Amino acid sequence: MAERHENFVDTLAADPDNIPEMVSLSGFVGKSSLADHTRLYLNVVLSEYYEIPTDAILHSIRLPASVSPFGVSCLWIKGDAELIRRGKTTTETKARFFSGDIQKNYAAAAAAAGPTGVKDCTQAPPVCGDTAWKGCPH
Numbered sequence: 001m002a003e004r005h006e007n008f009v010d011t012l013a014a015d016p017d018n019i020p021e022m023v024s025l026s027g028f029v030g031k032s033s034l035a036d037h038t039r040l041y042l043n044v045v046l047s048e049y050y051e052i053p054t055d056a057i058l059h060s061i062r063l064p065a066s067v068s069p070f071g072v073s074c075l076w077i078k079g080d081a082e083l084i085r086r087g088k089t090t091t092e093t094k095a096r097f098f099s100g101d102i103q104k105n106y107a108a109a110a111a112a113a114g115p116t117g118v119k120d121c122t123q124a125p126p127v128c129g130d131t132a133w134k135g136c137p138h
Contacts, residue, residue, distance in 0.1 A: 011059045012076055021079030022058055025050065029060070029073045034084075044070055048087035056081030 013019045025040055027049070032039040034051050042048040056078040063072045077083070 008059050008061060008074075008076065020058065022076050023079055023081075024074060024076050025052075026072055026074045028071060029062075029075070037084075040073075040075060042087075048089070049085075051084040051086065052077055053081055 012022065025042075028041040028044070028046070030039045030041055030046075030049075032051050036054050037051045038054045038057060040050045040052055042050070052075070057075055058078060059076040061074050063074070065071070
């Protein structure tokens, strides 16, 4: 990994007329299972991450504990680096979460009630947001 400097602008724009193409990512730095790579976890449950070629990291800063108690790091990475994204996607996680018995039972009850959630009612109320709504407008 590139040597840590306190002022990232001085490091990345040492030559102000020749600033490299780069991307910036933040997360939690860890060891990679791939040779010559660094892993950057994108969340605190470590379920999403990038595998980054270590030599493509131009600069990194770990935020102080007073700002980030979990130890977030900011990495600047060469713009042409080949990053590998791995892990469970949010969509997959949500799909799994919403596939249990509670969701199945709720979905069946909602389908029986109709599109508005009120049994045999297919028309929405004229004013939304009134939780005291007594039923379908006829």
